[in-house]
Amino acid sequence: MDAALLQALISGLAVGSAYSLVALGFSVTFTTTKTLNFSHGEFVSAGAFIGMSVLFLAVGKPLTSTSFGGGDPGLAAQAAALIAALAVMGLIGWLLFLVGVRPFARRPGMAWVMSTLGFGVILQSIGLAIWGPKPVVVPSPVGDSVVRVLGVGVRPQEMLMLAVSVLVMLAFDHVMRRTTMGKAMRAVAHNPGVASLMGINVTLVMVGAFVISSALAGLSGFLLAPIAQASLFMGLAVGLKGFSAAMIGGLSNARGCVVGGFLLGVLESFVNLWSAQWREVVIFLLVILVLAFRPNGLFGTRMVEKV
Amino acid sequence: MSISNYLKRTVIASSIVLCAAAGAQDIKLGFNGDLSASPSAQSGKAGVLGIEAAIADINAAGGVLGRKLALVIRDDQSQPPKSIQNMSDLIDNEKVAVVFGPTNSGNALAWKHIPNQKKVISMGMVGSGTDITKPMRPGADNYMFRVSMVDREQVAALVAYAARSGTKKIGLMGETTGYGQGGLKDLEEVAKLHGLTPLATEKFGVGDTDMTSQLNKMKAAGVDTILVWAQGTPTGQLVRSMEKINYFPTMLSSWAADNITFFDAAGKNLAGKPIFMRTIVSPGTPAQKKLFERTASKLAAPSAFPFVIHGYDATLLVAEAMKQAGSTDGAKVREALENLAKPVEGVKKTYAKPFSKTVHEGLVAGDLAFVKWDGDRLVEFSDDVVKALKPEDYKR
Numbered sequence A: 001m002d003a004a005l006l007q008a009l010i011s012g013l014a015v016g017s018a019y020s021l022v023a024l025g026f027s028v029t030f031t032t033t034k035t036l037n038f039s040h041g042e043f044v045s046a047g048a049f050i051g052m053s054v055l056f057l058a059v060g061k062p063l064t065s066t067s068f069g070g071g072d073p074g075l076a077a078q079a080a081a082l083i084a085a086l087a088v089m090g091l092i093g094w095l096l097f098l099v100g101v102r103p104f105a106r107r108p109g110m111a112w113v114m115s116t117l118g119f120g121v122i123l124q125s126i127g128l129a130i131w132g133p134k135p136v137v138v139p140s141p142v143g144d145s146v147v148r149v150l151g152v153g154v155r156p157q158e159m160l161m162l163a164v165s166v167l168v169m170l171a172f173d174h175v176m177r178r179t180t181m182g183k184a185m186r187a188v189a190h191n192p193g194v195a196s197l198m199g200i201n202v203t204l205v206m207v208g209a210f211v212i213s214s215a216l217a218g219l220s221g222f223l224l225a226p227i228a229q230a231s232l233f234m235g236l237a238v239g240l241k242g243f244s245a246a247m248i249g250g251l252s253n254a255r256g257c258v259v260g261g262f263l264l265g266v267l268e269s270f271v272n273l274w275s276a277q278w279r280e281v282v283i284f285l286l287v288i289l290v291l292a293f294r295p296n297g298l299f300g301t302r303m304v305e306k307v
Numbered sequence B: 001m002s003i004s005n006y007l008k009r010t011v012i013a014s015s016i017v018l019c020a021a022a023g024a025q026d027i028k029l030g031f032n033g034d035l036s037a038s039p040s041a042q043s044g045k046a047g048v049l050g051i052e053a054a055i056a057d058i059n060a061a062g063g064v065l066g067r068k069l070a071l072v073i074r075d076d077q078s079q080p081p082k083s084i085q086n087m088s089d090l091i092d093n094e095k096v097a098v099v100f101g102p103t104n105s106g107n108a109l110a111w112k113h114i115p116n117q118k119k120v121i122s123m124g125m126v127g128s129g130t131d132i133t134k135p136m137r138p139g140a141d142n143y144m145f146r147v148s149m150v151d152r153e154q155v156a157a158l159v160a161y162a163a164r165s166g167t168k169k170i171g172l173m174g175e176t177t178g179y180g181q182g183g184l185k186d187l188e189e190v191a192k193l194h195g196l197t198p199l200a201t202e203k204f205g206v207g208d209t210d211m212t213s214q215l216n217k218m219k220a221a222g223v224d225t226i227l228v229w230a231q232g233t234p235t236g237q238l239v240r241s242m243e244k245i246n247y248f249p250t251m252l253s254s255w256a257a258d259n260i261t262f263f264d265a266a267g268k269n270l271a272g273k274p275i276f277m278r279t280i281v282s283p284g285t286p287a288q289k290k291l292f293e294r295t296a297s298k299l300a301a302p303s304a305f306p307f308v309i310h311g312y313d314a315t316l317l318v319a320e321a322m323k324q325a326g327s328t329d330g331a332k333v334r335e336a337l338e339n340l341a342k343p344v345e346g347v348k349k350t351y352a353k354p355f356s357k358t359v360h361e362g363l364v365a366g367d368l369a370f371v372k373w374d375g376d377r378l379v380e381f382s383d384d385v386v387k388a389l390k391p392e393d394y395k396r
Helices: A003-033 A040-058 A074-105 A111-131 A156-178 A180-190 A192-197 A202-228 A234-249 A254-293 B003-025 B041-060 B080-093 B105-111 B113-118 B151-164 B178-193 B212-220 B232-244 B260-266 B286-298 B302-325 B330-338 B384-388
Strands: A147-149 A152-154 B026-033 B068-075 B098-100 B121-124 B144-146 B170-175 B200-204 B225-229 B250-253 B274-278 B369-374 B377-380
Touching (some): A003 A152, A003 A234, A003 B212, A040 A074, A074 A111, A152 A156, A156 A254, A180 A192, A180 A202, B041 B068, B041 B098, B041 B302, B068 B080, B080 B098, B080 B105, B121 B330, B170 B212, B178 B225, B200 B212, B232 B260, B286 B302
Parallel strands (some): B026 B098, B170 B200, B170 B225, B225 B250
Antiparallel strands (some): B369 B377
């Protein structure tokens, strides 16, 4: 294959893996609670900043620094940063469910759309007050030198993100299809009332879904920061593209979400080879087309609303 | 009239007189620009440091027209509506004689009708958009002045470099924002003046992390000199993408590459790739070094220092114009600025008749320096092409 095409494919997969992870985050809450966290993008940014703060502390800089100045935090600190991003974002997800989703979930209307959006605005404003608007370059745990294969250049962090998004998809797919926990989650999504009568702790499952989804956002932010730089606005674009990926692949299907993400990334990269200014037009036309002809996404299962 | 009423009136009347007297003592100058929200906020902050330093120096030397200068600062958070509101507030309520700023070019374009209608000087010292200082109508009295970088002047110098180097294989790139597209338009027009036809023109998003597809097209077209208009971070991502496909043509970029956001994004090894323009390389003259020492501790990054100088010199020019006009009246100050009799000894240079009815730029292409990063320092860039450049090469 032509080196330029191969480069576009690999670069597209690397960008797409970020969309995949975000799409998975949307999928988790949708498949259990039929609600979405509309500030998932802001959660990605928040995850990046939590990981970054741990790394700053590890290199002996104040939490509110804006540059590592070449300091390398090392693998142990990176692991700590990852755990912190997962744990803190998980907690924030719990909080979001308690104050932003549960009070509205059983009521008519879509109050949870506004409350999740508002929660994101609050997170972003707090972040701006602490760190300001400047993007921060975050050192990668796997180094920054270009790896060259078959004339194609790619950075180790991009490979890592790609691998992680596939692994998370496999794990999630397995849990949802093969374990009791997965069955419980699907039951709650299908009918919370009946699930409750069957002895499933519905609230616990819903809390779990928001915790896992938010922890996934933390993971996305942690992995994306060394590629895109940590910024409080980084989540906005990736959140929208991730949501689009989920719509294309199918919100209710983990494999669909990841394939949708990769598809979107590769498509973007190939459109860039043709004419980059038409990229967003092509992407969102595709989203509209998929929604028109396959409303549940390319891989989604048809949902029948029983009256 | 009862005594208490009489007392009340006396108190009110005397406080009005006191307020008026206090107001008469100080000449108010305003600043309206982003100091907190966008990544450019650090440039706005640096500009304010320069204005404050100049005001301190002028006041220490006795002020202007026997009065002290005072600065009223308004943060527009980079939002056009807020910026417009600030402009009216500064002019109508605060009654400032001059408004400095803004930080973001788009905001100046949003409100440039206001100072022109109210006949109050707007003195830019950060935003570099070419159209800011153009008159509202050809021949109309123009209250927009600037002592800063100007996009068109940078483009004039960069394209002159490309043309003088003898290449015919140029490619243009720009981000898909107002800033990138405006610069791309300037690049296309000036390239045409030199008879250069770009082999490829490519765009990329401001948040993109991989531009290898666009660069592979440049490579396939045989481009050996790329001219880029983008902000600091995407310019950094662009050189990182160049590294991925091991393609390093001569790279001439907007001065956003002097921003610390570019240096951080590109990393130490790749930051040295682009050549760009700057109003100063690094503090060189004794006056520049002195001003740098005064303000360095308050700067977000040393690379923001040119804005301190712009702010400082802009304030000196305004003060001199007020002295010459013998007034703070906008129309008189504008006429004085356009016909400055005495040269003004600034920190960047000595301004001898910098402005005229048609020229409202304090700094032009000839005042700019070719710069690149060397390690974590900015250094002057000089090669045979730069040395061979003549004033007539700067077409605009």
